[in-house]
Structures are given as C-alpha cells and as structure tokens.
Amino acid sequence: MLELSGVSAGYHGGTVLHGVDLSVPAGSVHAVVGHNGAGKTTLVHTVAGLLRPSAGRVRLGGREVAGLPAHRIARAGIGLVPQGRRVFAGLTVAEHLRLAHRPPRASADRPSLWTPARVLELLPRLGERRGHRGANLSGGEQQMLALARALLGSPSVLLLDEPTEGLAPALVEEVDALVSTLAGEGLAVLLVSPSPTQALRCASRVTVLTSGRATLRMDGAEARADPAALTAALELAPVRS
Incomplete structure (x- = not known):
C-alpha cells in the first residue's frame, strides 16, 4: 500500500502541493484528477523521489520513503510511467527491455x-x-x-502520469484495460x-486536486453511478494555462 500524509512540495521555494x-x-486504482497546473505531476514526482x-x-508498505533518492525508491517498489513516454529514440524495443530489467529479490511486498517474456505476453504488440x-x-x-x-522493475506501486495523453480512442481503451489488469495482478x-473520463472507467477511488489541494474524494463506484459531483468539482476549479 502507498500512503501519503500531509504531503507538501514545490519548486524553488514555492509550494505546489498543500498537505x-x-x-x-x-490491487486498486486511485485516480487523481485535476486541470493543468493543479499539481498532479508534482504529486507523482514527489512520490517517485524526483x-x-x-x-x-x-509510506510504502508501512516504510517511510519520503526524501529518499529516486533510485532507492524505485528499488523499494515504486515504478513510474512518466508523462510524454520518454523512450530512447535510438534503442530498439528489445534493448529497452533488456536495460530496464532489474529483477528484485522475491518478497511478500512484490505482488x-x-x-521481458512476461511483459511481451501482456503487450504482444511490442513483441x-x-x-x-x-x-x-x-x-x-x-x-x-x-x-x-x-513493470520490469517488478513494482508494488505503479505511477501513471497522464498515460492516455495524445492517444487515439481505441488505444485509450486498451490502456484502460491494461490498468485494470495490473490492479488485478495486485499492483x-x-x-x-486532467480528465475524469478515465477515472470513471477504471478507478477504485477518485481524488480531485485543485491548486495543490485535495478538494473532493469519492469512491469509484459512487462516481460512476453519479458523476455530477466530480464534474461540478472540476468545473469550479480554476484553470491555469
């Protein structure tokens, strides 16, 4: 389990996240929804140690990880899929997978x-x-x-920063299905x-982030049954360019 308590963070002396x-x-998906500038990427980067x-x-599985270097947080079991993908243009898919594979020792914390072979079973297009x-x-x-x-770091927690940005609708559905599959694996x-649509499709819990503050928390099933509160919270939130 990943737990954040009263987390504040920012850049160059300014505060972006407020408590x-x-x-x-x-085994769950927690979606954090908010407009651009709400602090979503700051939240992800803080958890990942960037x-x-x-x-x-x-806390990760009850262990305090705040302030640890990013590589130690990754080894502890947090995997990051950054916004913008950031793949290496000159490396092949096979080379990416070979370089990324760093198997940890098996433990009860890793679901x-x-x-690489198992990843290609899940993502056959990469094969x-x-x-x-x-x-x-x-x-x-x-x-x-x-x-x-x-995934090749065998994380217990997976951070996804706007994973469907710029994707065609069919691929968005594919990513949503993969997210649900991975939660089913115990991650x-x-x-x-920035959009509630994906949250309404696959989230167990939904949090609206407004100017770095959590302004609404909802159960995923509740939000799907009646999305009006979620939509209203986002409509009231200020939009930053």
Missing part, C-alpha cells in the same frame, strides 16, 4: 515479478516491434514501451489525469 493525504491499497517533499510522509527503434514506434507503442519498462496504481 495532500491519499492512500492506494494493493522531488523532495517539504512536509508530510510517504508479481516481471520478466512484433522488438527490432524497431523508439523513434519508429507510434505514440501508442511508445506508451506501451514506457509501461513495460516500469497499487496511482493514475493522474
């Missing part, structure tokens, strides 16, 4: 251990593109490759998005 609390149990929190606690370089992949294929890289998934 955020949330939890992501194993940004040090100025206050609060981040499943991933290998078909094994010899293609990153620059020659479509946007959807690059997103699948970014997901594969994160705790923290997904951030």
Whole structure:
C-alpha cells in the first residue's frame, strides 16, 4: 500500500502541493484528477523521489520513503510511467527491455515479478516491434514501451502520469484495460489525469486536486453511478494555462 500524509512540495521555494493525504491499497486504482497546473505531476514526482517533499510522509508498505533518492525508491517498489513516454529514440524495443530489467529479490511486498517474456505476453504488440527503434514506434507503442519498462522493475506501486495523453480512442481503451489488469495482478496504481473520463472507467477511488489541494474524494463506484459531483468539482476549479 502507498500512503501519503500531509504531503507538501514545490519548486524553488514555492509550494505546489498543500498537505495532500491519499492512500492506494494493493490491487486498486486511485485516480487523481485535476486541470493543468493543479499539481498532479508534482504529486507523482514527489512520490517517485524526483522531488523532495517539504512536509508530510510517504509510506510504502508501512516504510517511510519520503526524501529518499529516486533510485532507492524505485528499488523499494515504486515504478513510474512518466508523462510524454520518454523512450530512447535510438534503442530498439528489445534493448529497452533488456536495460530496464532489474529483477528484485522475491518478497511478500512484490505482488508479481516481471520478466521481458512476461511483459511481451501482456503487450504482444511490442513483441512484433522488438527490432524497431523508439523513434519508429507510434505514440501508442511508445506508451506501451514506457509501461513495460516500469513493470520490469517488478513494482508494488505503479505511477501513471497522464498515460492516455495524445492517444487515439481505441488505444485509450486498451490502456484502460491494461490498468485494470495490473490492479488485478495486485499492483497499487496511482493514475493522474486532467480528465475524469478515465477515472470513471477504471478507478477504485477518485481524488480531485485543485491548486495543490485535495478538494473532493469519492469512491469509484459512487462516481460512476453519479458523476455530477466530480464534474461540478472540476468545473469550479480554476484553470491555469
């Protein structure tokens, strides 16, 4: 389980996140929804160790990880799929997978251990593109490759920063199905998005982030049955360019 308690963070002395609390149990999807500038990527970067929190606690399976270097947080069991995919243009799919595979020691904290072969079973399109370089992949294929890289660290928590950005509707549905599959494997998934649509499709819990503050928390099933409160919270939130 991932737990955040009173987390504040920002850049260059400014505060972007203000006392955020949330939890992501194993086997669930927690979607954080908010407009651009709400602090979603700051939240993900803080959990992943790319940004040090100025206050609060981040626990992974009861262990405090706030403030640890990013590589130690990754080894502890947090995998990141960054916004924009960030694949290496000159490396083939097979080379990406080989470099990303760092199997941890098996433990009760890791719901499943991933290998390149197992990743290609889940994402067969990558197997078909094994010899293609990153620059020659479509946007959807690059997103699948970014997901594969994160899985090859065998995380217990998966952070997804706007995973369907720029994808065609059919590929958005494919990503949604994969997110649900991974939660079914026992992963705790923290997904951030500017749109409530994906949250309504696959989230167990939904949090609206407004100017760095959690302004609404809903059960996923409740939000799907009556999305009016979620829609209203986003309509009232200020939009930053």
